[in-house]
Amino acid sequence: MTRSEENYLKTIFHLGGHEGVPIATNAIAEQMDTKPSSVTDMAKKLADKGWLYYKRYQGVFLTDLGVKLALSIIRKHRLWEVFLVKKLDFTWDEVHEVAEQLEHIKSEKLIDKIDALLQFPKYDPHGDPIPTKDGQFQQRDRQLLSEVPLRQKGICVGVKDTSTSFLKFLDKNHIALGNTIEVLEREEFDDSLRIKIDDRELHISNQIATNLYVKTTT
Amino acid sequence: MTRSEENYLKTIFHLGGHEGVPIATNAIAEQMDTKPSSVTDMAKKLADKGWLYYKRYQGVFLTDLGVKLALSIIRKHRLWEVFLVKKLDFTWDEVHEVAEQLEHIKSEKLIDKIDALLQFPKYDPHGDPIPTKDGQFQQRDRQLLSEVPLRQKGICVGVKDTSTSFLKFLDKNHIALGNTIEVLEREEFDDSLRIKIDDRELHISNQIATNLYVKTTT
DNA sequence: ATTAAAATTTAGACAAAACTAAAAATTGAT
DNA sequence: ATCAATTTTTAGTTTTGTCTAAATTTTAAT
Numbered sequence: 001m002t003r004s005e006e007n008y009l010k011t012i013f014h015l016g017g018h019e020g021v022p023i024a025t026n027a028i029a030e031q032m033d034t035k036p037s038s039v040t041d042m043a044k045k046l047a048d049k050g051w052l053y054y055k056r057y058q059g060v061f062l063t064d065l066g067v068k069l070a071l072s073i074i075r076k077h078r079l080w081e082v083f084l085v086k087k088l089d090f091t092w093d094e095v096h097e098v099a100e101q102l103e104h105i106k107s108e109k110l111i112d113k114i115d116a117l118l119q120f121p122k123y124d125p126h127g128d129p130i131p132t133k134d135g136q137f138q139q140r141d142r143q144l145l146s147e148v149p150l151r152q153k154g155i156c157v158g159v160k161d162t163s164t165s166f167l168k169f170l171d172k173n174h175i176a177l178g179n180t181i182e183v184l185e186r187e188e189f190d191d192s193l194r195i196k197i198d199d200r201e202l203h204i205s206n207q208i209a210t211n212l213y214v215k216t217t218t
Numbered sequence: 219m220t221r222s223e224e225n226y227l228k229t230i231f232h233l234g235g236h237e238g239v240p241i242a243t244n245a246i247a248e249q250m251d252t253k254p255s256s257v258t259d260m261a262k263k264l265a266d267k268g269w270l271y272y273k274r275y276q277g278v279f280l281t282d283l284g285v286k287l288a289l290s291i292i293r294k295h296r297l298w299e300v301f302l303v304k305k306l307d308f309t310w311d312e313v314h315e316v317a318e319q320l321e322h323i324k325s326e327k328l329i330d331k332i333d334a335l336l337q338f339p340k341y342d343p344h345g346d347p348i349p350t351k352d353g354q355f356q357q358r359d360r361q362l363l364s365e366v367p368l369r370q371k372g373i374c375v376g377v378k379d380t381s382t383s384f385l386k387f388l389d390k391n392h393i394a395l396g397n398t399i400e401v402l403e404r405e406e407f408d409d410s411l412r413i414k415i416d417d418r419e420l421h422i423s424n425q426i427a428t429n430l431y432v433k434t435t436t
Numbered sequence: 437a438t439t440a441a442a443a444t445t446t447a448g449a450c451a452a453a454a455c456t457a458a459a460a461a462t463t464g465a466t
Numbered sequence: 467a468t469c470a471a472t473t474t475t476t477a478g479t480t481t482t483g484t485c486t487a488a489a490t491t492t493t494a495a496t
Contacts, residue, residue, distance in 0.1 A: 089331065
């Protein structure tokens, strides 16, 4: 499997192509910052290899094998992210770029040892679940903060947007995974929220609230 | 710098092309398991980039910049080897292949953090010196065991051959870096040696002795 | 000095992965 | 149902790094 092939499988998975729903060539091209014609070429190649289904003009979705392969890349990516944060003191906004490279290292022993060193973490620094060695993968029960009813309490468990700018914003406002969050007030006009986070009060825009995942507690 | 370019620079350095001595196209091709014509093509390209000197039919040698770049790859390779052994319990015969991949990861921060995590090691698991961040590089004072005079004592500090078979042979005979070695007897006929290693006596062939480095003590 | 052998380069080709421009199929609005 | 807009594919090209086969240069032996 080439690096490019791995990146296609990973992207298609992230776009939802693991559930039998076909993904448009255009969507893949946009996500990967490439041209639709390049995606078509690669789609044919990956279909030949038995990693995805492709019908002209109908988009693609992954085969079972394709899903398995995609998950193994995602597993590596997320484990390396944890490694960078826990063992090398990277911040959560610095890890993505390096993990994009490390995820392509081919050594089963290496990633298993990293997994063990980290004591088999279940989530990456952004709160995304880490697939197991045999491709088990379950999303944690969670809601966007924007969907949480008034007065409901929860724990911050993940971010949807993982851009540097968003993560740095959260750092600046001392919002981190594990914090307790309660929605105190919702402003009708712009859907901004007044929240209690640990023991501080904070006003956040709807754009922030739609990018923070919360696990509600009772 | 592409992965292929990095491999060429590294190989040329290892063949001695860092001291103004030109290295033959053929030698590079053989070392890299490729064809001389491919080497010629790449030589032109690397010369254009200012990383080596190339004159038709005269071989190549590295520029100062080329040496610097080669050393940065070698630094990464050796630091990753130490990491694999010290932090992930790889054996010294398993590390090369994985380090060949890891050495191409592009992140200055990453390798500096790995360096710090390992507490700035000076030598890799095979006893080869690790260049510093600014390209300082000094070979330890050492001799091949085959060159050591009778009755001379020394410490085993490195291996010349890093093949799996040789390293596994050493493991089997409990020869490891750090062991004290004394040459008790040299057999004229085949240059084999009777040695004392720590507190055991051992008979080793000349082929073994010419692949073990020793630092003589007093 | 000649010449055969060895080393090296050139020329032309190929595969992977991308691109552009043009053609074809699909979608959506009327 | 038609047609314009959008999406997707096709055809042909490019770049990188490799290859083979043929040509050239160097080396070494006489």
